[in-house]
Amino acid sequence: MIQFQYERASTAKAAVSALANNAKIIAGGTNLVDLMKRNVMAPAKLIDINSLPLRSIEQQNGKMIIGALALNSQVADDKLVLEKHPLLSKALNAGASAQIRNMATVGGNMMQRTRCSYFYDTALPCNKREPGSGCGALEGVNRMHAIFGTSDKCIAVHPSDMCVALVALDAIVVVSGPKGERRIPFDDFHRLPGSQPEKDNTLQKDELIISVEIPDNTFSKNCHYFKVRDRTSYAFALVSVAAALDLDGKNIKEARLAMGGVAHKPWRLKEAEKALAGKPATEETFRQAAEIAMQGAKAFKHNAFKLKLGPNVIVEALKNAAGLV
């Protein structure tokens, strides 16, 4: 690991003002330390924000406010989260391992980098790691890669499970910068690669994530997170789906649907949600919505299986959410 300076920030303001000249924020460090060991990232300075008071989970004024430093395991096991947003708890427990969830924070989970093997291997080209060097995955081993929103510069996927649940739940990201606080709808936080795959998200260089807010909803009874991966546990998603339904008897009043493992950002499926609203909660309805969800999907040499797997995972997730399984 290349040497770096280490600083502990005692206030959010101090952390933000120290964020210059190749400095990086460190919280749990589960992804950043890994990337630094592999020389994929080499910050000149680390700013440790663990002493900031950003660990609480509170309910107020019709929304839940989760501090950016709340641990993944803390959120997954939180009584209030289990009662109001079980989808978030299920998604968190589908990610990483118990040890990593004890270290990883909510803000860090959002900021984690792709696990694309070309991004990780410094001997190979990657536009995300080294802009302009090319994309090794485009014509390479791209089994894990994206089928939505790709560009000719990058086909990597965002690896988070938590973020798939948060985008489905219409969460808001609260960030702090030199000009004060800014609120970003979750779907606008992560971005598609376009011509700048080095940018994972819309957080500015001098901003710090403070909290995530989840507005109250009516999905707690009928929700499911279904993740398909190469082994039963402790692996990144091939395809995952967060499904949430507001049911009136057997009819769907409102639906939320998002996918993981398929795009450079957690992939919200708004057209499919519209197709579900007002319909009976049956496998046929779910199958139709899944077809709509997959429109515009484009596979590469090794990930064409995701075109079949995707709609099947959507249908299973919805069946589980509706209690049909």
Next chain:
Amino acid sequence: MDKYKSDIKPEKEDHHESRRDFLKTSSILTAIAVAPATVAKAAEYNLGEKISAAFETTPVNLTVNGVKKQLAVEPRSTLLDVLREQLDLTGTKKGCDYGQCGACTVHVNGQRVLSCLSLAVMQEGKQVTTIEGLAKGDELHPMQKAFIKHDGFQCGYCTPGQIMSGIACINEGHADSKEDIKEFMSGNICRCGAYPNIVKAIQEVKNGGQRS
């Protein structure tokens, strides 16, 4: 065993001596680094090169297995490397060193974490428990006994991590069923495939009402 030890002794000793010398130098120089007047004086004595090494270390206070430790660490040193290399607590194993195998699992403030992905400098004031801290004298921890009874290992390399993780799994309340244990122990890989016996050992401790 004794023969084996004596065979490797010379190399090991050299290695240790040079490391100790380095640590001695760097901890003294850390003290120098925080006192500017002394630094200036050291510069007069042509200690420039050593002082630049000193600037690379940061003092950290830890409690390891109940014993307070004052250490000087490089910011890039992981907790795993400090435990093994500086404190000679080699029970905690380095498997992959990238957070994928769980062999390096220790408890920090009672929570199981991966010491290979934890920077030592970030553990200021924390309580660390390693596999060496479980037994009370000659009396093994119930989880250690259960691993022996149920043959929860073959080569034993992953075992310290499995045991630390297994204790935490029960304390977290994630050991109510075989399925739960398998899911919440998935961060500890055993290439010998002792999984069924590891699950049995954890179940026995859980059912015996034992906590750490």
